[in-house]
Amino acid sequence: MSAGGDGPVTVLARGEGLAAWRQIADGLAADIEAGRLAGGAQLPTEAALAARFGVNRHTVRRALAALAERGLVRATQGRGTFVETPRLAYPIGRRTRFSEIASKAGREAWGDLIAAGSLPADAPTAEALGIAAGDPILELQTVHRADGTPLSTARTCLPLPRFAGFDRAYAALGSLTRAYAEFGVADYTRLSTRIGARPAAADEAARLDLTPGRVLIVLTSINVDAAGIPIQATRSLFAADRVELVVEGLG
Template identity: 50%
Template structure:
């Protein structure tokens, strides 16, 4: 069934307007800039709200009556301005405001994301038991060489990648934690099955650097984009070190709020 003008497009696309969105040739303003200004205006007025998916390139190019090369120049400009963002496998979206992420004594990704009205998801990427090196042993108050459980994971909000990182746990305390985490997607729920009902953040450390190639791929970041590197140490309520973690966070998608 064909769509009527102004109706919703498939897959949640924001509809094009009833009036043609064609650009003015010979106006003295390049075509790609006219397109960028048109989309930017639609974002500013709320016609394309945060999180809205843009139509696919072929549809947008047809709407504006230009070739895909011209359209891509406009989209590239809007991406550089931080107004839209392409996520591999999902499409191009009007950029959401940064996720407000409070860091305090009790910091839980799922709870924070859900409180912000978004859908949290933890993706298990892999695990192994390995001997603790000097750095991990120091953080977890273990002897060098003590077996630790290493878990690789990434976290998303509404399907948008937010962070990717590695966590280490004392293996004797957290045996099979990786299996439960892989099944539930929630570290808090996985720890609860081991009898660890609660834990507290003991320390948080922040630095920044350019994303590695692997981080850029996992987080769907353009080349050269920066990440925040967050190191954290969590402890059980009795004070015993529980988790040392290091995560790369998409710097422009998360606003960290440090709380006493």
């Protein structure tokens, strides 16, 4: 059963014990798995799918929700529903750069600044940055995309006054590496990374175009400059369906 695109009505099996929404979901899933609906492709509108299957939009909406729960599609507010792209291999090593990782995979990377502000460092952040609790830090809330698909959202903390104005540089450049260059940091390395996982909260899911409860990979990391001075403490939340972590440097 081909379920994508415009065309004649697709006849669903009636009275055989399989709900209409499930048949639609299975048909779309089959098209995705067979490559008839490629990664990144936009699905027809709910109205178009309803007309194709001869059902109401509520039935289509339930089918799309089931596909989103399976990690096969994502709904983007104001844009529509898209087939999920293949997972991005994401190496974790001494030089972890989101923009470089995405570019090597042939995908365009960009970081969106959601919010920024200065505040006193709490004890864990102060320890990570090698400063005293209560010292001022700059906090960034960001979302990182590859070809427009949100892969992660992060809380990044940097010491002040060294990085005063870093938020403006990041907003303009869309990259931590490029923003660091504006502050004289030509290179930096990963001091430590901790990896965990948990379900997405509602606000996190909204930022990542996920259904609430989908699995997130949690990375807690510290970066240092060329002199070994901590410059960045970050907690990143990755959509587990969109990335595959590759831990490097163990051999």
